[in-house]
Amino acid sequence: MAYSGDKEKETPSQTAxxxxxxxxxxxxxxxxxxxxxxGQDIAGPHAEGERIRVHGQVTDGDGAALTDVMIELWQANAxxxxxxxxxxxxxxxxxxxxGRAMSDFDTGEWVFDTVxxxxxxxxxxxxxxxxxxxxxxxxxxxxxxxxxxxxxxAQDPIMASIEPALRRATLIATRSDEDTVPIYRFxxxxxxxxxxxxxxx
Amino acid sequence: MPKPCDFTPRDRAWxxxxxxxxxxxxxxxxxxxxxxxxxxxxxxxxxxxFHNSEIGAHDHDLLRNFARPGESPIxxxxxxxxRVSDENGRPVAHSLVELWQANAxxxxxxxxxxxxxxxxxxxxGCGRTLTDADGRYCFHTVxxxxxxxxxxAPHWRPxxxxxxxxxxxxxxxxxxQCYFEGDPLIAKCPIVNAVPCQTGRxxxxxxxxxxxxxxxxxxxxxxxxxxRGRAETPFENRPEGS
Numbered sequence: 001m002a003y004s005g006d007k008e009k010e011t012p013s014q015t016a017x018x019x020x021x022x023x024x025x026x027x028x029x030x031x032x033x034x035x036x037x038x039g040q041d042i043a044g045p046h047a048e049g050e051r052i053r054v055h056g057q058v059t060d061g062d063g064a065a066l067t068d069v070m071i072e073l074w075q076a077n078a079x080x081x082x083x084x085x086x087x088x089x090x091x092x093x094x095x096x097x098x099g100r101a102m103s104d105f106d107t108g109e110w111v112f113d114t115v116x117x118x119x120x121x122x123x124x125x126x127x128x129x130x131x132x133x134x135x136x137x138x139x140x141x142x143x144x145x146x147x148x149x150x151x152x153x154a155q156d157p158i159m160a161s162i163e164p165a166l167r168r169a170t171l172i173a174t175r176s177d178e179d180t181v182p183i184y185r186f187x188x189x190x191x192x193x194x195x196x197x198x199x200x201x
Numbered sequence: 202m203p204k205p206c207d208f209t210p211r212d213r214a215w216x217x218x219x220x221x222x223x224x225x226x227x228x229x230x231x232x233x234x235x236x237x238x239x240x241x242x243x244x245x246x247x248x249x250x251f252h253n254s255e256i257g258a259h260d261h262d263l264l265r266n267f268a269r270p271g272e273s274p275i276x277x278x279x280x281x282x283x284r285v286s287d288e289n290g291r292p293v294a295h296s297l298v299e300l301w302q303a304n305a306x307x308x309x310x311x312x313x314x315x316x317x318x319x320x321x322x323x324x325x326g327c328g329r330t331l332t333d334a335d336g337r338y339c340f341h342t343v344x345x346x347x348x349x350x351x352x353x354a355p356h357w358r359p360x361x362x363x364x365x366x367x368x369x370x371x372x373x374x375x376x377x378q379c380y381f382e383g384d385p386l387i388a389k390c391p392i393v394n395a396v397p398c399q400t401g402r403x404x405x406x407x408x409x410x411x412x413x414x415x416x417x418x419x420x421x422x423x424x425x426x427x428x429r430g431r432a433e434t435p436f437e438n439r440p441e442g443s
Binding site for chain 1: 208211212213216217218221224227229230231233237241242244245246248250251255257260267286288297300301310312327329363365371372374376378401427429
């Protein structure tokens with residue numbers, strides 16, 4: 001191979017700033033430009049498994065909801081496979097397992113619709129989150145687990161590695177069955193009491 | 202397909218810390234507790250895959266992708282090009298690169314931007330492309346203008362373009378900003394100065410590339426991007442507690 005093998009350092013990160021929508025979700029910025037906007041349809045029409053809605057807020061150290069945060073999410077399908085060449089096998093046509101959620105400019109609420117993922121590689125079902133916003137210098141990685149999988153959480157190697165154990169609860173979304181689709185609430189706290197666990201992946 | 206090799210750990214001393222007092226907004230938005238180390242699993246080693254068939258023919262051309270027929274945006278026409286590789290020097294091929302920027306006057310096409318510089322009806326301010334087999338990308342655009350922002354005190358942002366890059370797995374995900382060689386505002390910018398060392402800050406500056414300018418209708422700037430590399434071998438059997 002012609003590669004030098006020399007270690008070049010990773011390009012430094014910079015904040016996504018307040019206008020991230022222009023580049024990554026232009027309709028939120030107030031205009032349409034591309035024929036196909038990425039990140040809106042996560043599971044596609046043919047995905048098997050339980051259709052769910054996930055919503056929440058991201059709050060700062062003052063308890064204020066961020067109104068300019070962008071969340072990217074990445075998840076397996078109901079069989080625990082990722083839509084990737086090394087993802088564990090084929091997935092349903094149209095299943096990407098990736099999407100973007102933008103917080104509302106007034107309330108800070110974000111929401112997305114998907115299917116509940118299956119267990120992956122010995123881990124409990126989870127959705128990986130990546131957060132960027134003004135004032136966040138480098139994207140924050142976290143995970144969302146599901147409150148109805150409590151028995152599986154005890155076996156999950158990532159969950160088990162978190163100490164003190166009381167912080168594990170920051171990764172668990174709470175299920176509600178009061179609507180036509182199950183709704184999970186997942187609030188993320190950047191700082192202060194109940195600070196969400198963020199990962200160095 | 203076997204499990205891909207783990208990504209090498211991110212050098213947190215090289216990257217900006219969460220809290221940079223110079224940037225007021227980071228104070229309440231920075232986690233205070235230590236990041237929890239997470240050995241890569243399939244969830245971090247994989248990430249979304251995009252295809253050329255999903256990208257429009259002019260998505261990479263900001264001179265055309267929002268302009269009215271026969272018109273084009275105002276400003277200095279530039280070609281921003283470069284190569285995306287990983288820390289091992291390998292090209293990051295077929296990877297999505299998205300960018301966004303202000304217009305030549307420093308105004309963004311965004312409902313929340315109220316800076317008095319005028320909007321440009323022929324400029325959207327965003328583009329996207331996939332890298333080629335050698336990791337190369339190219340955008341046509343105009344050089345953005347500087348604009349003021351309210352920090353602890355009023356500051357000017359140097360002219361910059363935001364870039365978002367994927368790589369092969371979510372652990373490589375990166376958003377950065379590219380500045381332009383010779384701009385005296387770069388050294389004064391609290392956001393640039395979030396990067397701890399000068400070598401790192403220099404890496405965010407696109408270099409003037411007159412040789413690549415070719416035809417006399419644009420100036421070229423080169424901006425190479427490096428994503429995290431991979432360990433040399435898959436690491437399936439890990440010591441306890443790692």
